[in-house]
Amino acid sequence: MLFDSSLRSDLARSFGATLVVILTIVLTMFLIRTLGQAAIGRVSPQDVVLLLGYTALGHLPTMLALSLFISVVATLGRMYRDSEMTIWFASGVGLSRFVRPVLRTSWPVLLVIGALALFVWPWVNQRAQELKDRFERRSDISRVAPGQFQTSSDGQRVFFIDRDSADGRTGRNVFILGTTAEAESVTSAKTGRIEVEGEDRFLVLDRGQRNEERSASGEKTLSSFENYRVLVGDRVLARVDELPPRATPSVELLRTPTPRNLGEFTWRMGLLLGATNMLLLAIPLSAANPRRASNWNLLFALLTFVVYYNVINLSQAWVASGRMEMGAALASFHGGAFALALALLWWREQGNRRFGLRRAAA
Structure with missing residues (x-):
């Protein structure tokens, strides 16, 4: 169908361009921070590039989710400003009809986000911790560069x-x-x-x-x-059973259900659930007035993204401290976000229908 193919191609192009920009910005920030750690002797200068790769790979789920969210808001917002959405609404295509092509375009990226959060994230943290511990194990005299x-x-x-x-x-x-x-x-x-x-x-x-x-x-x-x-003084490499929760495999977190481990697992699952919910939220949040050349909807959507991902960190802290159970945290925070996305979608679609009826009566 022309509607699905055109929307999916626009989303794919916008997602690729957004991901390149975000990767460039984030990698530059991580490079500066890693070089600063190497300058003060916290990491080995020879491991800067490797640590940069580990850090970028560990934060890739958040960058992918943000790129997906921005691409949906930017693409649908452009369609509002160019009056394309008005044409689709007049043709009988409701706003909920946009959910299927958005999810069909995004599901491979969502699978990658889930794999990175559940499996790659602990492996990356374990490798990075080993590099730092190995550098700390070096003798004090070997850590000193001549003339420094x-x-x-x-x-x-x-x-x-x-x-x-x-x-x-x-x-x-x-x-x-x-x-x-x-x-x-x-x-x-x-x-x-x-x-x-x-x-x-x-x-x-x-x-x-x-x-x-x-x-x-x-x-x-x-x-x-x-x-x-x-x-x-030397520091011995941490053993597998002494790894911090962020470097522990997801299966081991569930086998040892301590509050800290369950909090870490809640955060990992929250990345996947949050990315899915943000896609649904992006559809109603992208609405814009074609008569106003402003990007307030994009700014408001970005603020919503920041708040949501802070809520994910809050859920991790509450579960780790024992204030909430893992199931209750996932159901309340992410279930509530899912319900909010459906409510906003329904409200926007009802508003578009009322607008169409008024135009038809006029």
Whole structure:
């Protein structure tokens, strides 16, 4: 049918263009944030591109849902402004008739959103957590780039190395600023190396001096040493059973129905249900007056999208805190949004019918 084919082609073109724009904006924002984390030593500079890919893949469901929503509102809004909707309404095509071609165009994307939210999202978070933990496991001396100040993994020491060896375990002209609740110390040495004893790692400094000042009394101590050992704190990679809920597979969340796990599963299901409901809401929200060249309907629709996805986060928090059951949260929030979408659709269609009857009587 001409109606279905023309509407679906317009929706597909609008969706593709919108997705490209949103991906460009979001990837630029994520790149800036990831580079900032690498600059302050939270992630490895070599893993920036990989972390960027993981982050973008994890947030792809939201970007796809937003692209679908904008494409429906923009396409139908253009049809209102060009008086195409008036022609379809005069031909006996009601607003509810637009639901079928919209869903036929969007169902593959909805399947992708569901797969990404339920299966890809935990895998992406697990891989990203492993990269960060692996970087944190590196010794303090190996995390320091020559000629740059770097904070240790526990945040209590600041390192500076003039030059280091190829293996990353030995450094020369080492400077360490240590700060604790009791004292502040400045340690310098000609060389430094990492020694492993059991499960502990020690930074061994040779031929240097240490200047320490007590915080309470202000007493200062200056000492020289030939050999000085500092315990380097390490973090072990998290085991599978110790993963946070966002990095836990969806099946494991249901097998271990703790409030936090159920809250995470509620959020994942909310992405799929929210994307579907937003498609239905986009149809009545796209209504515009052809005599007014404004985009207030698009701005209002975007505000509705933001509010809805904040409600999804709110449902996750309520289930995780035990204030609501998972089934009640899904039924109340998303069932209510579905009912609201049907009510708006019915109200818009009744308004169009009354307008058509008045035009026919005139």
